[in-house]
Each structure stands twice: as structure tokens, then as C-alpha cells.
Amino acid sequence: MSLLITGSIALDSVKTPLEEHHDMLGGSASYAAVAASFFTSVNLVGIVGTDFPRPYLDLFQKHGINLAGLQIADGKTFRWSGEYEWDLNQRRTLSVCLNVFETFQPNLPEHYRAAPYVFLANISPQLQLHVLAQVKQPKFIVADTMDLWINIAKEPLLELLKKIDCLILNESEARELMKETSLIKAGKALLKLGPKFVCIKKGEHGCLLFGHDLFFSAPAYPLEDIHDPTGAGDCFAGAFAGYLAKADNINHDTLRKAVIYGSVIASYNVEAFSLGRLQTLTQQDIESRYRIFKQLSQFEV
């Protein structure tokens, strides 16, 4: 089953204490689309400028990602730059230039509108609502968000929550949105705002999946060397939605598996800058790490 993905497509400049790279492929939709492509066919909705490097378009195509919904507009591509401390959990945004993204109001290609599965990657909730309104009868809608929208666009975010099936957000964002220090209380409170499922990402501590009669705690993969954490959350969410589109059957078992597949792809992605590691990733790599996740959380009854 195909998966519609919208979000940002960016040129990222990232500095860690050990390395620095400029104008790499980034953006929430880029990470999510490539991550999802390991599980299902992806219809991408986004915008780039005329400066967007041809090799990055080739990269999307190599992953079988449908680019009919990718607009190439006069102007410059969205740019983001950030810096990580030695503690890679600490990130500082250095600059954000929206460029062509500023006035982006996509009009979906006709064949995109029948999308059964939708992933609204991290962009403004207004834009997420604008895209969602054009999809005719979606079976399952997953959305990601971030602290920025909780702070400056809370109303449209709350409107969005009523229309989606699953919300994915970070630990700190869940606490902030619900004004609740307990993650368990925050997760349950979020379910009351609309979504049937809520997935709280906790970085090195794994993630939690909440449903009305579901609670699942997934471990994190024990990574020793993280090269670039950028996009880990987007890869998680893209692979999560991609696996659900592939399974085409939403139940507690497939949701739990989707969380683990999301964690697997995210754990590979942070092993290199940008989408570097996913370029050489094989289905065998994915299944092998899935089995490791099983081993590391296994205990006897």
C-alpha cells in the first residue's frame, strides 16, 4: 500500500565536535521518505529550489520514491544549520532559512489523493492540515510535530490532533504540550485530544506507544558511536508509517512491530551524516537488527 509523505526537504549544515558538513540532504520529509521506502512505495509532497542538487533527486529515485508531488520552484531550497555538543543529546539550531518553503501551498497530484496511508512529517500544522484536506479517504494518518509548533501554532495543532490516527512526538514535547511531568500521564492525556495512538520518542531511552487499551515500551538500540543524530526522529516515524502501510492491517501486533522497525532504521541512520548510512542499508541488515532488538528486551516468563 502506498504512503503519502509531506514535510520539509532541506539542505542541512551540521557540526558535531568531530566533523562538519555543509548542504547535505536533510529535512523531515527526506529522512522519512527514504526510511519508509524500505517498506512501501512512497509518494512525496514537498518543495525545493532550483539550487537543489541533482544527485539528491537521483537518491530519491534510487529509492523508488515518487516525485510527482515534488515542486521545483524559482528560488533557494530551505536551509537549516545546527551544532551538537559532546553530549549529542544537546543540539543548538544556528540558522533556519525557509526560502521557497515560505509560501509553499501544495496542490496534490490527482493520483496522490487516493493515498490509503499518510505521514505528515514535521512541518507547520497549518500545512499538515492543508495537505490532509486533499486526501480523499485515508485509512491511517500519522503525524509528527515539534516544540516550535506547540509554542507558535497550538490551535491548528490541536485541530490536527482531532483528524489523525497517531501522533508521534518527543518526550520533552509531550510534557510541554500537556503541562505534565509524568510521561505516562502526558501520553494518556494526549489520547483524549483525538489520536487513537500516541508514540513518545525518548532518544537513548527508547520509546513508548500509548493506545486506549495498549501500552508498549520499546528499548533503544545500544549505540556506542553516534555520528549525527539529525533526522533520527524523522527516520523513526517514516519507517513506522512505512511498515504500517506495508502490513495494511492496523492492530496491536503490527503497531508494536512498526515501533521496532522505526527504531531499527533510526539506529542505522545516526551511524553516518545525512542519509549516508541508509544508502547502503539492506533488508538483511534491517532483519538482523530487528532480531537484536528482540534479544535485548527478552526475558523468561
Added chain:
Amino acid sequence: MSLLITGSIALDSVKTPLEEHHDMLGGSASYAAVAASFFTSVNLVGIVGTDFPRPYLDLFQKHGINLAGLQIADGKTFRWSGEYEWDLNQRRTLSVCLNVFETFQPNLPEHYRAAPYVFLANISPQLQLHVLAQVKQPKFIVADTMDLWINIAKEPLLELLKKIDCLILNESEARELMKETSLIKAGKALLKLGPKFVCIKKGEHGCLLFGHDLFFSAPAYPLEDIHDPTGAGDCFAGAFAGYLAKADNINHDTLRKAVIYGSVIASYNVEAFSLGRLQTLTQQDIESRYRIFKQLSQFEV
């Protein structure tokens, strides 16, 4: 198999935003001994003053805890008081009065010295070494520690690490002791200092168990209402060591189960102040929550 436990026995005064209680039974050895008593017979080593309330001695005896190694000395019992914020992860120590504990140098009763299993609950590493030196041929030694000893008694702590089988400590303590922000790197580095196993407690995020060819990630129980977090770590460690003494067979399966049993007892203990909840806890309660831990971390291969 019997378990020797030493550590502090205290009268605690605890304030949370909702409640305040004075001179309750507390201390690392008290929590650990009662937690372990659900799995094995416990020989307690500790000291209290003549002001120590009789009902607390009765409580130990009700749990079948052997008090031959409990010294009742002239003077006052060790006292601790602390306050929790709304975010119960944030604790402030208000006062510590060592009292009779200040000069405590226990001499183990003869029949304690053959202890096959030993748990050195949180006290100074010098005192932990002093007790350990009197045990003839222990099969398995577990030790807990805290940030205070990392700061003021690092040398004896490092000496202790060479003599024990399993170290239990908090996330922040592991990072501090190893000067390492990655918990995975900190855990592996700790193994090089002596212990065969290291268990890092992460509170609401569960815990990690490291061994030379073992890595286990355990979830936390999804508690919504925590009344008093005091002693959760001591209960975890006491039940962990208690289950291992009961199993009397150290392998990866029993270690993983011990982590889950530790988490079960700790999750019950925080439901009430002091050791209140453990007074009514049944074996059925323990097995029932153990099965919930299984469900909440389960996914299909």
C-alpha cells in the same frame, strides 16, 4: 539460599507537594531487606539507636528478617529528611544526621560469615569493604553506591569494584563516575573496573544490565501516581539480589528475571510512603505485575 544485607537503617522525614511524614522507617538496608524478603531469607547487618521504634523491629521480624546482626546502640538512630518537587524526579536533601551510624564498625555474627549471597546496600565503600572482608566465601556479591561516594570516597569505591560481581547505580552516577555522556559507553567502561555485571537504573526509563556478553534493556512500569519515590532504588537492588539468592544459579536468564523482579518490587514500593505498600504485598501481586512487564515489552519476531 540466604542473603546478607548491610546498609543504613534510618528514620526518614519526607515531604512531597501533597503529603509530609516524619520519622518513618527508611534507609538503604531497610528497603533492601524487606524487598529481598519476598524471595529469600535475609540476614541484616546494621545499627539503630535506642529511640528506634519497636514496631519497626516487629516489621522486620514479620518479614522473617534475621536481626542477629542488628546492633542497638546508645544514642539516636540515623535520620534523613528530604523534599520532592512536583516533578518527583527532583529531590532535595534537607538534613542528614548520622548519629549512631557515625562510628559503626560491625562485627558479623559467626553464622552470617558463611553467607553465599551478599548485598552491600548504599553506605560508604569503606563500610562495604569492612563487611565484605568478614564474609568467607561468597558466591555472588552485589553492591549499590551513590554520587556522594563517587565524590568523596572514589579510591575505596574503586577498590570495592574489584571485589564485587555486580554494581548497581543510577544513570547520572554512571555518567559521573566514568566521565562519559553515553550510558552505553559508561556501562561498558564500568565492566573494565572489576564487576562482571553492571546495572544502570534509569528511573522512569527502566534499566540497563551490562555483562561481558550480555546487554538487557528493561522497561519501567507505567506508574501514573507515585506517592513517594524514596527507597525505589534500594528496593530494586534488594529484590534483584534476593531473587538471585533464591535462584542460586547465576546466568543470563536469572539475571534478566532478577532485573524484572527488582523493577516489580520498586514499582509497588513507590505507591505509598516508606515501606507501607510492601506490608500488604502478596506473591500473587508480584507474579501479576511480572506478567504485565512481559506484556508491555513484548513484540513479535
